[in-house]
Amino acid sequence: MTQKVAVLGTGKIGEALLSGMIRGGWAPSDLLVTARRPERAEQLRTRYGVEAVSNAEAAKAADTLILTVKPQDMGTLLTELAPHVPADRLVISGAAGIPTAFFEERLTAGTPVVRVMTNTPALVDEAMSVISAGTHATAGHLTLTEEIFSTVGKTLRVPESQQDAATALSGSGPAYFYFLVEAMTDAGILLGLPRDKAHDLIVQAAIGASVMLRDSGEHPVKLRENVTSPAGTTINAIRELENHGVRAALIAALEAARDRSRELASGTGN
Numbered sequence: 463m464t465q466k467v468a469v470l471g472t473g474k475i476g477e478a479l480l481s482g483m484i485r486g487g488w489a490p491s492d493l494l495v496t497a498r499r500p501e502r503a504e505q506l507r508t509r510y511g512v513e514a515v516s517n518a519e520a521a522k523a524a525d526t527l528i529l530t531v532k533p534q535d536m537g538t539l540l541t542e543l544a545p546h547v548p549a550d551r552l553v554i555s556g557a558a559g560i561p562t563a564f565f566e567e568r569l570t571a572g573t574p575v576v577r578v579m580t581n582t583p584a585l586v587d588e589a590m591s592v593i594s595a596g597t598h599a600t601a602g603h604l605t606l607t608e609e610i611f612s613t614v615g616k617t618l619r620v621p622e623s624q625q626d627a628a629t630a631l632s633g634s635g636p637a638y639f640y641f642l643v644e645a646m647t648d649a650g651i652l653l654g655l656p657r658d659k660a661h662d663l664i665v666q667a668a669i670g671a672s673v674m675l676r677d678s679g680e681h682p683v684k685l686r687e688n689v690t691s692p693a694g695t696t697i698n699a700i701r702e703l704e705n706h707g708v709r710a711a712l713i714a715a716l717e718a719a720r721d722r723s724r725e726l727a728s729g730t731g732n
């Protein structure tokens with residue numbers, strides 16, 4: 463039986479997933495989208511050849527509903543949606559922080575819910591999508607969720623108790639790397655390089671390091687040691703990073719992201 467999937471609240475993450483599913487072979491006729499603004503609905507129709515419908519219509523017509531609104535908008539969306547969602551629908555949440563229990567409390571008793579934290583590299587099919595089952599989600603629901611999200615990259619199942627940590631590491635993760643690239647490009651400017659060249663040097667270093675991290679099978683410490691020659695240049699840089707507490711700053715930063723994910727659990731943003 464063909465599965466019909468609806469993406470509700472098709473913003474950045476919803477569109478990244480939608481486009482990935484189409485690249486992955488899903489027929490646009492099996493996909494529905496919803497948007498808050500008519501011009502956004504029209505944009506999605508034109509770009510992807512999908513039907514844009516109301517949230518209520520999506521709930522009635524699709525077997526699987528993927529909710530990709532901001533955590534602060536999830537309560538309002540669920541209030542609108544709940545009367546229209548039969549208990550045999552699979553509901554997938556892509557929102558940070560909000561536990562599956564939040565959905566289960568608001569939807570018809572027994573509705574299967576799966577929580578997913580993906581990231582923006584979905585746009586280039588290099589996402590990491592971290593998946594957890596709610597109380598009523600079966601192995602089949604998890605497999606279907608993996609099928610959908612594997613169109614945009616890798617997937618990983620974790621217990622829901624690890625989702626806030628996963629959000630801090632991989633949901634927000636790309637932003638930390640962009641931040642580092644931005645800072646190191648500034649360093650290049652300080653050292654007298656033109657901005658475009660500094661950007662290219664750092665981005666290629668990041669790509670090379672990423673591929674080695676993924677493919678070499680070596681521990682990051684070993685890879686770093688291989689770059690760090692005795693009395694060489696790298697150890698001078700590493701000493702400054704340690705002097706400035708960069709390791710401690712990163713640990714504190716990810717802990718703060720994990721804490722914010724926990725705060726978002728209420729669906730109010732507070």
Ligand SMILES: NC(=O)C1=CN([C@@H]2O[C@H](COP(=O)(O)OP(=O)(O)OC[C@H]3O[C@@H](n4cnc5c(N)ncnc54)[C@H](OP(=O)(O)O)[C@@H]3O)[C@@H](O)[C@H]2O)C=CC1
Pocket residue numbers: 470471472473474475476496497498499502517530531532533535538539556557558579580581582633634
């Ligand atoms: N950005 C990221 O890197 C990641 C985000 N996430 C999660 O994904 C979710 C979406 O984030 P993101 O894509 O960045 O946010 P966006 O604001 O880009 O997308 C959310 C979309 O939902 C629409 N919307 C809000 N309420 C409704 C409604 N009632 N009916 C229909 N559409 C509605 C918004 O419309 P309008 O355009 O009018 O505001 C917007 O287009 C969040 O929950 C976030 O936690 C997860 C992983 C990574």
Ligand SMILES: O=C(O)[C@@H]1CCC=N1
Pocket residue numbers: 558629633634
């Ligand atoms: O910053 C956020 O809240 C979202 C969730 C993970 C990445 N972006």
